Amino acid sequence: xxxxxxxxxxxxxxxxxxxxxxxxxxxxxxxxxxxxxxxxxxxxxxxxxxxxxxxxxxxxxxxxxxxxxxxxxxxxxxxxxxxxxxxxxxxxxxxxxxxxxxxxxxxxxxxxxxxxxxxxxxxxxxxxxxxxxxxxxxxxxxxxxxxxxxxxxxxxxxxxxxxxxxxxxxxxxxxxxxxxxxxxxxxxxxxxxxxxxxxxxxxxxxxxxxxxxxxxxxxxxxxxxxxxxxxxxxxxxxxxxxxxxxxxxxxxxxxxxxxxxxxxxxxxxxxxxxxxxxxxxxxxxxxxxxxxxxxxxxxxxxxxxxxxxxxxxxxxxxxxxxxxxxxxxxxxxxxxxxxxxxxxxxxxxxxxxxxxxxxxxxxxxxxxxxxxxxxxxxxxxxxxxxxxxxxxxxxxxxxxxxxxxxxxxx
Amino acid sequence: xxxxxxxxxxxxxxxxxxxxxxxxxxxxxxxxxxxxxxxxxxxxxxxxxxxxxxxxxxxxxxxxxxxxxxxxxxxxxxxxxxxxxxxxxxxxxxxxxxxxxxxxxxxxxxxxxxxxxxxx
Numbered sequence: 280x281x282x283x284x285x286x287x288x289x290x291x292x293x294x295x296x297x298x299x300x301x302x303x304x305x306x307x308x309x310x311x312x313x314x315x316x317x318x319x320x321x322x323x324x325x326x327x328x329x330x331x332x333x334x335x336x337x338x339x340x341x342x343x344x345x346x347x348x349x350x351x352x353x354x355x356x357x358x359x360x361x362x363x364x365x366x367x368x369x370x371x372x373x374x375x376x377x378x379x380x381x382x383x384x385x386x387x388x389x390x391x392x393x394x395x396x397x398x399x400x401x402x403x404x405x406x407x408x409x410x411x412x413x414x415x416x417x418x419x420x421x422x423x424x425x426x427x428x429x430x431x432x433x434x435x436x437x438x439x440x441x442x443x444x445x446x447x448x449x450x451x452x453x454x455x456x457x458x459x460x461x462x463x464x465x466x467x468x469x470x471x472x473x474x475x476x477x478x479x480x481x482x483x484x485x486x487x488x489x490x491x492x493x494x495x496x497x498x499x500x501x502x503x504x505x506x507x508x509x510x511x512x513x514x515x516x517x518x519x520x521x522x523x524x525x526x527x528x529x530x531x532x533x534x535x536x537x538x539x540x541x542x543x544x545x546x547x548x549x550x551x552x553x554x555x556x557x558x559x560x561x562x563x564x565x566x567x568x569x570x571x572x573x574x575x576x577x578x579x580x581x582x583x584x585x586x587x588x589x590x591x592x593x594x595x596x597x598x599x600x601x602x603x604x605x606x607x608x609x610x611x612x613x614x615x616x617x618x619x620x621x622x623x624x625x626x627x628x629x630x631x632x633x634x635x636x637x638x639x640x641x642x643x644x645x646x647x648x649x650x651x652x653x654x655x656x657x658x659x660x661x662x663x664x665x666x667x668x669x670x671x672x673x674x675x676x677x678x679x680x681x682x683x684x685x686x687x688x689x
Numbered sequence: 690x691x692x693x694x695x696x697x698x699x700x701x702x703x704x705x706x707x708x709x710x711x712x713x714x715x716x717x718x719x720x721x722x723x724x725x726x727x728x729x730x731x732x733x734x735x736x737x738x739x740x741x742x743x744x745x746x747x748x749x750x751x752x753x754x755x756x757x758x759x760x761x762x763x764x765x766x767x768x769x770x771x772x773x774x775x776x777x778x779x780x781x782x783x784x785x786x787x788x789x790x791x792x793x794x795x796x797x798x799x800x801x802x803x804x805x806x807x808x809x
Contacts, residue, residue: 406780453802454691456779464781 289335298327301344302422303502305351307394310401310457316447318355320419326350395420396506397457403472404455411446412475418443420502421495431482431492465510473516473572476500480520484527485674493527496520511566514559515573521556522579525549535676541588553583574603593622610636614644626654642671646681653684690776692734692803693783697796699770701742719793727775732786738771770796774803 302323309319326347340346402415410432417423417431429439449455460468476499483492500517507513529547530538560580563573578599585591600616613636621629630651638644649664662684669681708716727733742761749756761768773790777783780800787798 404780406784452804453693453783453800454779456781 289339291331291335294327294331294334297339297343298330298347299422301347302327303395303398303420304344305348306419306422307398308348309351309355310398311394312352313355313359314457316419316450318358319351322351322355322358323347325354393459393506395502396459399472399503399506400460400468401450401455401457403468403475404450405468405471406453406455407446407449409471409475409478411442411449412471413478414439414442415446416475416499417479417495421499423495431486433486469507469510469512472503473512476503476516477520477572480523484523493520493524497524511563511568512570512572515563515570515576518556518559518563518576519572519579521552521559522576522583525552525556525583531676535674537676537680540582545586548583553580556580557583569602569606571603571607574599574606578603591622593619597623610638611641611643614638614641614647618647621651621654626651630655640671642668642673642677642681644668645671649681649684690778691783692774692776692805693780694799694801694803695736695773695775695783695787695790696769696799696801697738697771697790697794698767698799699796701766701768716794723789723793726789727773727786732775732777734774734776736771736773736775739769742768 305323305326306316306319309322310316313319329350330343330347334340399416399420402419403412407415413432414428417428418425423431425440425443426436428443429436432439434442476496479492479499480496483494483496486492497517497520500513500520503510503513504517525548526540526543528549529543529545532538556576557580560573560576563569563576578596581592581595581599596619597616600612600619604612604616614633617629617632617636620632630648633644633648633651636644645664645668649661649668652658652661652664665681665684669678672678672681724733724736727736745761747758747760747762749758771794773786775783775786777786780802783800783802787800791798
């Protein structure tokens with residue numbers, strides 16, 4: 280007999296949280312066992328429904344993840360048996376029913392980590408569109424419902440369901456493999472995986488409706504570091520997200536408007552996240568295989584060390600941007616490097632670099648230019664640049680901020 | 690194993706810079722090498738290069754009657770220039786062949802699975 284206590288008071292929300300935590304593992308294990316994404320997804324969903332009915336009265340099983348996987352596996356086997364039986368009846372001929380040996384899903388827990396790794400490389404296969412990669416990753420690995428994924432990307436639930444169905448159809452029809460890429464393929468195949476997680480984080484950062492995506496991205500990045508502990512860029516991505524996250528609370532005002540780095544209340548930065556991020560950055564530095572995510576993390580780690588914008592080690596930041604520019608030679612990186620140079624060598628030097636960039640479609644380009652022009656006392660040119668930036672800014676908060684000449688309204 | 694179509698697309702009006710004899714020879718050698726590799730590895734099912742769309746004829750049923758018309762089916766800048774049908778373990782294997790093909794012919798290659806494949 281179970282004591283009527285905490286275990287029996289399991290709430291649906293708590294079960295939902297556990298499910299989200301565990302479902303990626305279960306889905307991944309079932310896809311490997313049965314080779315069918317839909318079957319895996321549906322069976323895990325059924326196991327969840329059963330958990331919602333049973334756990335509140337029976338209490339939490341000792342190994343909830345194992346319970347979900349075993350239950351889902353049994354459901355999948357039942358369904359395959361039923362379908363085989365139905366086919367048999369329909370054709371009235373003896374067809375081979377899947378024998379029990381084939382359905383004997385190994386329960387080794389050790390392989391499950393590999394399954395999730397297989398799953399993320401399938402979800403982020405370059406043959407799928409970025410939108411599909413993001414949606415599949417959140418749905419299958421992150422355990423979000425279709426409705427939650429739809430809300431995060433501001434599309435209707437039927438549209439998201441269709442996007443997911445189309446992607447799964449392509450995986451099946453084109454036989455996108457369910458395996459971890461070989462070492463020589465890894466650099467190219469890891470890129471979209473990291474990009475998807477980074478994109479999920481940024482979606483959370485800019486979307487007021489779905490700040491939960493930030494923690495979701497960090498959770499995915501943590502899973503990746505567990506699965507690929509020897510990949511420096513995976514660690515770099517986690518560090519970058521942690522350090523960015525440490526400032527999230529102080530980067531917007533209650534009304535949603537933006538607070539620039541120099542104006543943020545640094546006492547509100549989350550020290551625990553900073554410590555964790557900086558520890559990873561130091562480990563990356565020792566490993567000395569720099570990459571774009573590690574360098575961006577290192578830049579953020581330098582900011583996290585400074586008591587104010589003036590006391591920031593800008594020459595260190597310029598050096599890091601120089602390195603970043605060699606491994607990611609994009610105009611956006613060049614723009615950020617110019618800003619850092621402005622702090623070391625003055626606004627005129629920075630403006631000269633900015634004017635050379637082909638970035639007129641990117642609103643931070645105009646905002647940066649405006650700021651530099653203002654610092655040089657070229658007020659009327661600055662006003663025009665602020666207006667251009669404001670016209671292109673994606674959120675109301677940013678538009679307001681830029682219309683006020685990049686100065687806080689209060 | 691699944692069968693895949695590797696379709697080579699020509700874009701009308703683009704890259705009409707005629708190849709030099711040297712380049713032509715080089716491309717031809719690369720394509721023959723690829724064909725040999727496809728055949729010796731067992732991936733080869735069928736393949737070939739097509740004449741231009743101006744040699745195309747379309748046949749269709751209209752009001753119960755078969756109509757024959759001159760010209761390609763779709764007025765489009767891109768047209769099928771040639772294709773391979775290959776057999777491959779999965780999409781990654783098919784994409785590896787497609788990478789070799791695009792390098793040999795210098796044209797984009799579209800990869801599509803056949804419906805009839807035992808895997809799909």
